[in-house]
Amino acid sequence: MSVKLYHFPISGPSRGALLAARAVEAPVEVEIINLFQKEQLKESFLKINPQHCIPTLDDDGFILWESRAIAGYLVDKYGKDDHLYPKDLKKRALVNQRLYFDSSSLYVKIRAICFPILFLGETEIKKPLKDDLNVTLGFLDQFLKDSKWVAGDQPTIADTSIYASVSSILAVGWDISGFPSIVRWVGQCSSLPGAAENDEGAKAFGDAVKKNLH
Ligand SMILES: N[C@@H](CCC(=O)N[C@@H](CS)C(=O)NCC(=O)O)C(=O)O
Missing domain, CATH: 3.40.30.10 (Glutaredoxin)
Structure with a gap:
């Protein structure tokens, strides 16, 4: 198999x-x-x-x-246990909410900035797109303000998914200093298995985007 x-x-x-x-x-x-x-x-x-x-x-x-x-x-x-994707109804619902937040909002906004730079000849990050992503990062910062991880006190697949998105934009050079809870969480994410492998791919992504930026 x-x-x-x-x-x-x-x-x-x-x-x-x-x-x-x-x-x-x-x-x-x-x-x-x-x-x-x-x-x-x-x-x-x-x-x-x-x-x-x-x-x-x-x-x-x-x-x-x-x-x-x-x-x-x-x-x-x-999974040896269910902490990464809890079976408990409400805990799983919260993880799902964060996953949908990533797939329908955070990742979409990162893609709206980076796809045209990578593939359509765009050479700058327009202010409305920049502001839009920062509004969404503000929501993520709020989620993390009272929560150690994105959906509770243990890492879940909401963290792995959202970390993949956030590490991409960090590799482009995004300033997240205005989002202290995200800064704290990004530091924690280096403990996730496979984080270094992820960061290597994110760096290649960031380099490809930055190469096309004026
Ligand atoms: N919502 C999908 C997005 C997948 C996606 O858009 N993948 C892109 C790369 S980031 C891709 O494979 N693009 C090539 C294509 O669609 O031909 C997911 O989370 O898996």
Whole structure:
């Protein structure tokens, strides 16, 4: 039985899924799909995921994409306990809320800034986009003000997902000094298994963005 994660280290969502896999010690074999070389559009990958996005998981023929769905699946399958994705109704609901916050707000705002710089010839970060991301970082700072981790007193897949997003924008050089609770939490996140591997990918992402900035 093999569990394969199709991955590209530069991608935040992909790093989020891998951080969850590392946190739960899932026996994933990583296969790189180089998005810069458009490998996701190869016939062989389209057969696996017609939506051609990474991360994509292949668990012995069971195919799953969407990084946060992959994270939840891996923890439910491999977790020795449920602290990374609690089974308790309300605790899980809070983790889900933070995951949706990332997928529908935080990550979207980071992508709105970085995708045009990476792929569409944009050379600056426009003020409305900058302000919009800072408003969203303010919400994250509020979540963390009274909570050690993003969704409670233990790290969960909300932390692995959101750390993948935040580390991307930090690698671009974002100033988070106005968000003291995020600064504190980022320091804690270096203790997450796979954090160094994540940060290496985030650095490559940040370098690629900064190269195109004036
Ligand atoms: N919501 C998805 C986003 C996945 C996504 O957009 N992946 C991008 C890289 S960051 C991708 O694979 N792009 C290539 C493509 O769509 O062709 C997730 O969290 O997994």
